[in-house]
Amino acid sequence: MGTTVGFVSEKGGVGKTTICYHIAVALARYHDKSVLVVDGDYQRGGITGRFVPELIEQFRTRRIEETTLYDKFLQLYSATDLTPDVDIRITNESGIALLPADPRLSQVTVDKIPTTNNIRENTRSLWRHLSVLDVVLEQIRDEYDYVLVDSHPDINDLLHAIIYSCGYCVSPVKLDLQSTVGVASAIEAINDVNSDMEMVRNALDEEIVYADTQYAGAIATQAREYGPGTLKRTERTEYRRVSRTGPILETFVTEGDGLRQAALDRCPVFDVRGQNAEKQSEQLRQLTEEFVRRCPT
Ligand SMILES: Nc1ncnc2c1ncn2[C@@H]1O[C@H](COP(=O)(O)OP(=O)(O)OP(=O)(O)O)[C@@H](O)[C@H]1O
Numbered sequence: 001m002g003t004t005v006g007f008v009s010e011k012g013g014v015g016k017t018t019i020c021y022h023i024a025v026a027l028a029r030y031h032d033k034s035v036l037v038v039d040g041d042y043q044r045g046g047i048t049g050r051f052v053p054e055l056i057e058q059f060r061t062r063r064i065e066e067t068t069l070y071d072k073f074l075q076l077y078s079a080t081d082l083t084p085d086v087d088i089r090i091t092n093e094s095g096i097a098l099l100p101a102d103p104r105l106s107q108v109t110v111d112k113i114p115t116t117n118n119i120r121e122n123t124r125s126l127w128r129h130l131s132v133l134d135v136v137l138e139q140i141r142d143e144y145d146y147v148l149v150d151s152h153p154d155i156n157d158l159l160h161a162i163i164y165s166c167g168y169c170v171s172p173v174k175l176d177l178q179s180t181v182g183v184a185s186a187i188e189a190i191n192d193v194n195s196d197m198e199m200v201r202n203a204l205d206e207e208i209v210y211a212d213t214q215y216a217g218a219i220a221t222q223a224r225e226y227g228p229g230t231l232k233r234t235e236r237t238e239y240r241r242v243s244r245t246g247p248i249l250e251t252f253v254t255e256g257d258g259l260r261q262a263a264l265d266r267c268p269v270f271d272v273r274g275q276n277a278e279k280q281s282e283q284l285r286q287l288t289e290e291f292v293r294r295c296p297t
């Protein structure tokens with residue numbers, strides 16, 4: 001069964017999409033893993049654009065032809081049966097599968113669930129809302145070694161559904177004071193989902209298959225260093241602070257033009273020439289090895 005990993009932080013620009021994209025490519029290319037990427041970022045669809053550039057126009061005009069995750073939430077809102085079918089795209093050269101972004105996912109909220117005067121029924125509906133992505137993935141997980149889920153920088157009902165569907169979550173972080181708060185709130189969101197499920201289990205007297213989502217750690221990105229492997233002083237202080245909140249991966253990715261060039265060229269940094277690109281490529285390959293150890297299949 002595929003290991004599902006969410007990339008979460010309520011802080012924008014910390015590297016969620018960049019890291020998720022490169023780990024996906026590295027898993028497929030260097031570890032021979034089959035990978036599905038779910039794009040849960042309804043504002044940018046950054047990873048969708050990286051894999052299938054022509055889908056970005058469709059994303060911008062909001063003329064979505066595929067059956068996406070949003071259609072599944074709509075089924076709940078209109079009190080029809082939740083069916084797990086979604087359209088998966090296979091991206092050209094990499095062979096990585098993609099569940100594309102849908103800007104309408106910004107409208108996902110439990111407030112739209114039809115309510116009744118029965119508390120147990122309402123609890124069941126809230127649980128179904130939490131489990132929408134998991135129900136979709138349940139049908140297809142076996143086809144992949146890894147399912148990676150990119151997310152929008154916000155903690156809301158969609159993020160809770162993403163966390164619910166994941167065996168593990170990681171939290172990319174830029175090592176500055178503003179960004180590191182994103183790690184603490186990501187851990188809190190994971191704990192909230194796990195403890196909500198404890199309540200649901202107690203409230204609904206039925207068998208519920210749910211294993212707590214594990215926090216696999218923070219991933220330091222856009223780091224600055226004095227020399228190879230030595231973080232600058234303030235970044236070392238932030239790294240230590242993050243490590244007091246929870247685990248943090250040893251491998252970090254430095255700030256540099258290689259990844260910027262890769263974003264411009266819409267390709268992975270592994271395919272960009274130049275000294276900095278080679279350095280970042282090596283870091284991302286190492287990071288993927290550590291990722292596999294922390295989030296095993
Ligand atoms: N190590 C790095 N060196 C240089 N630029 C980087 C690095 N990592 C990411 N970037 C750039 O920083 C910007 C933000 O990165 P990214 O989009 O991955 O963050 P994000 O957390 O997904 O943002 P959002 O929350 O808005 O979706 C991008 O332009 C990306 O190309």
Ligand SMILES: [Mg+2]
Nearest residue numbers: 016017041046
């Ligand atoms: Mg992003």
